[in-house]
Amino acid sequence: MTSPAEILGLPKPAWAADEVGMLYDMATRFMSEEIAPRYDEFEKNEMVDRESWRKAGAAGLLCASMPEEYGGSGGTFAHESAIIEAIGHVGVDGFGIGLHNSIVAPYILHYGSQEQKRKWLPKLATGELIGAIAMTEPGAGSDLQGVKTRAEKDGNQYRINGSKTFITNGQLANFIIVVTKTDPEKGAKGTSLIVVETDEVEGFERGRNLDKIGLKANDTSELFFNDVRVPTSNLLGHEEGQGFIQLMQQLPQERLQIGTGAIAMIERALALTIDYVKERKAFGKAIIDFQNTQFKLAELKTEATIGRVFYNDCVTRHINGGLDPVTASMAKYWLSDLQGKVVDECLQLHGGYGYMNEYPIARMFRDARVQRIYGGTNEIMKLLIGRSL
Numbered sequence: 001m002t003s004p005a006e007i008l009g010l011p012k013p014a015w016a017a018d019e020v021g022m023l024y025d026m027a028t029r030f031m032s033e034e035i036a037p038r039y040d041e042f043e044k045n046e047m048v049d050r051e052s053w054r055k056a057g058a059a060g061l062l063c064a065s066m067p068e069e070y071g072g073s074g075g076t077f078a079h080e081s082a083i084i085e086a087i088g089h090v091g092v093d094g095f096g097i098g099l100h101n102s103i104v105a106p107y108i109l110h111y112g113s114q115e116q117k118r119k120w121l122p123k124l125a126t127g128e129l130i131g132a133i134a135m136t137e138p139g140a141g142s143d144l145q146g147v148k149t150r151a152e153k154d155g156n157q158y159r160i161n162g163s164k165t166f167i168t169n170g171q172l173a174n175f176i177i178v179v180t181k182t183d184p185e186k187g188a189k190g191t192s193l194i195v196v197e198t199d200e201v202e203g204f205e206r207g208r209n210l211d212k213i214g215l216k217a218n219d220t221s222e223l224f225f226n227d228v229r230v231p232t233s234n235l236l237g238h239e240e241g242q243g244f245i246q247l248m249q250q251l252p253q254e255r256l257q258i259g260t261g262a263i264a265m266i267e268r269a270l271a272l273t274i275d276y277v278k279e280r281k282a283f284g285k286a287i288i289d290f291q292n293t294q295f296k297l298a299e300l301k302t303e304a305t306i307g308r309v310f311y312n313d314c315v316t317r318h319i320n321g322g323l324d325p326v327t328a329s330m331a332k333y334w335l336s337d338l339q340g341k342v343v344d345e346c347l348q349l350h351g352g353y354g355y356m357n358e359y360p361i362a363r364m365f366r367d368a369r370v371q372r373i374y375g376g377t378n379e380i381m382k383l384l385i386g387r388s389l
C-alpha cells in the first residue's frame, strides 16, 4: 500500500525536511508498534493506559516543541505536526498527546514563571504529568465568557469551586489548566488560568468517563472542583484577569492542530480506500474500474491536495510567527469539514464493509465527527472569519 504520507505525491515542505521527517518516521514506528496493537483494548477501556504515556515520553514524543532546558526536544510546531500526523496516519487518533504537547505545555512555556516552567515542563515531557485544559462547563461551551467556575483568593491560596465537562484526558490527567473567574464582575477581564495538580489537592473529583460515539480510546470527562485549594503561585501570568487574552493567543495553534489531525486522516482514508477498490470486485471487475469510483476518488484526491497545500502554508506561517487567528479558524473549519466529507465518501466506496467496525474506515467515520465540534465549533469559526470581512 502507498503510505498515507505519500498518497498525494506532493514535495515535502521545507519545515518537514530532515529531522522533522526522522521524527515522523520514529513516531510512526512507535504508534504502529506500541499503540496500534493494543488499540482495541484501549477503545474497550475508553482510555490509553498510563504506561503508554510514559513510553511516549521516553521515546521523546512528549513536549517535542518545548526547550531542552525544560526537558523538551527543542523543536517547533513542525515537530508537533509530525507526531500528530503519525498518529493520524497510523490510525490511533484517540491517543491524546496532541493536546498535551501543543495545547497544554505551551501555556506553561508562554505564561509560566521560570519556577513554574522548571517545576512542570520536565514532568510533562516524561509523562509523569498528563495534561488537560478545562474550559467547557455544562452552561458554557461556545460562549466562554459564561464560565462560572470561581477561584477566590484566601491568603496565599485560591479556593476553586465549579464543574467542567467534555474534558479531554479527563480520567488520566493529573495536571489541569482550569479556566476560572477570579473576578466575576469583570466578565472576560475577570478570567484567569490556574493550574491544579490533582495529586496534590483535596476536593477534586472526576465524573464519568463520557460515553462518546467516537474517539473511544480517549477519556473525556466531567470534572468537579469542591473547595479545591491551590497556592496562588499556580496562577498563569503575572496578574489575575489575563486568562481570556491567553486563551485567544493560544487558540490559533489549537485550531491548527485540529487541522493536522484532519489532513492526516484524510490521507489515510484515501490510501485505504484506493487499496480497497482495487481489490474488491463487482460485475466482473474491480470497483476502481467503474467511472464513478474514479471520478469520486479524483475529486477527493484533488480536494485533499488543496487541503494539504493550505495546511502546509499555515504551518509555514505559524512557524514564522505569522499565522493570524482568522486563517487558523479557516484551517480548523475547512479541513475538518473536508475530513467529514472524505471519510463519508470513502466509507460509501467500501459498501457494507465500510459500516463494519472491523474496517478502519468505520472507526474513522466515528472519530472524524467531533472535529467539527471541539476547539470552537465550525459555526464559531465562521463567526470569527466573518468578523474580519
Ligand SMILES: Cc1cc2nc3c(=O)[nH]c(=O)nc-3n(C[C@H](O)[C@H](O)[C@H](O)COP(=O)(O)OP(=O)(O)OC[C@H]3O[C@@H](n4cnc5c(N)ncnc54)[C@H](O)[C@@H]3O)c2cc1C
Binding pocket: 132, 133, 134, 135, 136, 140, 141, 142, 143, 165, 166, 167, 168, 169, 212, 215, 220, 370, 373, 374, 375, 376, 377, 378, 379, 380, 383
Ligand atoms: C470529544 C470532545 C472533547 C472535548 N475536549 C475539550 C477539552 O479538552 N477542553 C474543553 O474545555 N472543552 C472540550 N470540549 C468541549 C468543546 O470545545 C465544546 O463542546 C464546544 O466548544 C461547543 O460547546 P457546546 O458543546 O457547549 O455547544 P454550544 O455552545 O451549546 O453550541 C450548540 C450549537 O450552537 C451553535 N452556536 C453556538 N453559538 C453560536 C453562535 N454565536 N452563532 C452560531 N451558532 C452558534 C454551535 O455551533 C453548535 O452547533 C470537547 C468536546 C468534545 C465533544
